[in-house]
Amino acid sequence: MVDCGEGVQIGLARNHIPVGKIGHILLSHLHGDHCLGLVGFIATLGLGQRTGEIVIHAHKDAERIFQPLFDFFCPNLSMKVTFQSFDTRKSEVIYEDDSLLIKTIPLSHRVPTAGFLFQEKPRDRHLLVEKCEALGIPFAYFRGIKKGMDWTNPETGEVIPCEMLTTDPTPSKSYAFCSDTMYSESIIPIIKGCDVLYHESTYSNVDTLKAHQRGHSTSVEAATIALKAEVGRLLLGHYSSQFQSYEDEKILLDEAQQIFPNSELTREQMVIDI
Amino acid sequence: MVDCGEGVQIGLARNHIPVGKIGHILLSHLHGDHCLGLVGFIATLGLGQRTGEIVIHAHKDAERIFQPLFDFFCPNLSMKVTFQSFDTRKSEVIYEDDSLLIKTIPLSHRVPTAGFLFQEKPRDRHLLVEKCEALGIPFAYFRGIKKGMDWTNPETGEVIPCEMLTTDPTPSKSYAFCSDTMYSESIIPIIKGCDVLYHESTYSNVDTLKAHQRGHSTSVEAATIALKAEVGRLLLGHYSSQFQSYEDEKILLDEAQQIFPNSELTREQMVIDI
Numbered sequence: 001m002v003d004c005g006e007g008v009q010i011g012l013a014r015n016h017i018p019v020g021k022i023g024h025i026l027l028s029h030l031h032g033d034h035c036l037g038l039v040g041f042i043a044t045l046g047l048g049q050r051t052g053e054i055v056i057h058a059h060k061d062a063e064r065i066f067q068p069l070f071d072f073f074c075p076n077l078s079m080k081v082t083f084q085s086f087d088t089r090k091s092e093v094i095y096e097d098d099s100l101l102i103k104t105i106p107l108s109h110r111v112p113t114a115g116f117l118f119q120e121k122p123r124d125r126h127l128l129v130e131k132c133e134a135l136g137i138p139f140a141y142f143r144g145i146k147k148g149m150d151w152t153n154p155e156t157g158e159v160i161p162c163e164m165l166t167t168d169p170t171p172s173k174s175y176a177f178c179s180d181t182m183y184s185e186s187i188i189p190i191i192k193g194c195d196v197l198y199h200e201s202t203y204s205n206v207d208t209l210k211a212h213q214r215g216h217s218t219s220v221e222a223a224t225i226a227l228k229a230e231v232g233r234l235l236l237g238h239y240s241s242q243f244q245s246y247e248d249e250k251i252l253l254d255e256a257q258q259i260f261p262n263s264e265l266t267r268e269q270m271v272i273d274i
Numbered sequence: 275m276v277d278c279g280e281g282v283q284i285g286l287a288r289n290h291i292p293v294g295k296i297g298h299i300l301l302s303h304l305h306g307d308h309c310l311g312l313v314g315f316i317a318t319l320g321l322g323q324r325t326g327e328i329v330i331h332a333h334k335d336a337e338r339i340f341q342p343l344f345d346f347f348c349p350n351l352s353m354k355v356t357f358q359s360f361d362t363r364k365s366e367v368i369y370e371d372d373s374l375l376i377k378t379i380p381l382s383h384r385v386p387t388a389g390f391l392f393q394e395k396p397r398d399r400h401l402l403v404e405k406c407e408a409l410g411i412p413f414a415y416f417r418g419i420k421k422g423m424d425w426t427n428p429e430t431g432e433v434i435p436c437e438m439l440t441t442d443p444t445p446s447k448s449y450a451f452c453s454d455t456m457y458s459e460s461i462i463p464i465i466k467g468c469d470v471l472y473h474e475s476t477y478s479n480v481d482t483l484k485a486h487q488r489g490h491s492t493s494v495e496a497a498t499i500a501l502k503a504e505v506g507r508l509l510l511g512h513y514s515s516q517f518q519s520y521e522d523e524k525i526l527l528d529e530a531q532q533i534f535p536n537s538e539l540t541r542e543q544m545v546i547d548i
Contacts, residue, residue: 006314007281032317032347036310040280043306065346072339073306 008037027058029113060085107181115178125166183221223259282311301332303387334359381455389452399440457495497533
């Protein structure tokens, strides 16, 4: 789960999201609107007798701030809660499993802030099963071939290259989350070519000065990052409260689409298929 | 405002309640579901450039827990935030102005907990204006007569008693809030005869043992308190999550009404006219 603002447990329940599957919480920065739902969320998991471990990845101050609150509001938790700190000044791998890698993206905001890049690892090549069977390749070799190995016929010594036994794998997907941040071209090499970029667009272009003063971005700046990083899609969000309706927010979309046509507005409870 | 659970600022905004009028926050006890919305609420008031003072009335631990969070999440607030602690073991006046008195009600829960009794002060008597004018009583005396003073005619020395110049005042209203608590008859003298009592009813009668173990009340116990304290109306609330719908909660209402007919179920966003 990325960020944990006030009321997150209410939103998760309302959308029937099984919280038991959440094992890692990534906090981009320690402003209240990004982390004040953490204690309530952990307390509710505890009431539900959640077991195992929850890892909170965040700036090092998170443990100093939140551990006393866990101790006070939810002592004797059924699960283990640990903090893993990251350095927001450099990009580093903070999570890895068989299929996924998560890296931090150093952002520029009023406090230490990181975005997160989710990269699927390369997938297996698609095996041409009938072709393999026709060649008499034993089943035990299939896994290796899908990973890219050629096959050598033990009787004839003939080498059949992997490319003849497989087709290219489904491309791996990647998603970058960048909030909150000023316009910062230093993130471009990290997010280059990702499929989907969420980039905050707190203000419209007329408020560029205000955006810079407050460490935020305009929709034009978000779209410029998307264009320069050659991403697939841009998701806008984190709109200033001056935008009171979808009609108001459309100006952000219009501005962004003039620079990067494949831009979209996000809204609460939206589900995005990457 | 009584208690400040997670998401309270969202609920206040959704219901268009002018938060600028809230000057005092009363926390019954320091369990998360009663106070974890406090930091977000204070931070949002600060963003709105609220001025003046907010007084948080709570157990003494509140300052130790929340002040570091205010310092971290909302430094340089536009308004002053102060803590006033109360002793949950005795009933004491924690607020008073020209028309209102607020007293604590010692409750029995797993941590130090207090309810709150809101008492309107006696109102002015209703002046019989035409009668006063017919008697030639100068306007300057009206305020005193409404407060209960007799009038003496300075020329004749005749004393006209207040009762002849006024009718009885509108009765003062009182409201008692009691959550969270076990069944406790010691609160009866404090809430005796109040117009409206909110008393938690977490469980139904079949879960009386569970209620006692967890420091909560059943609907039967809430109704028994209402009956013995001779209150006007009983509002039930704080239902266990095992009650998933209004139909489920109706059992609590049925049980309570068998003992105290003037019982009602509360629900989120309900407005009660006292």
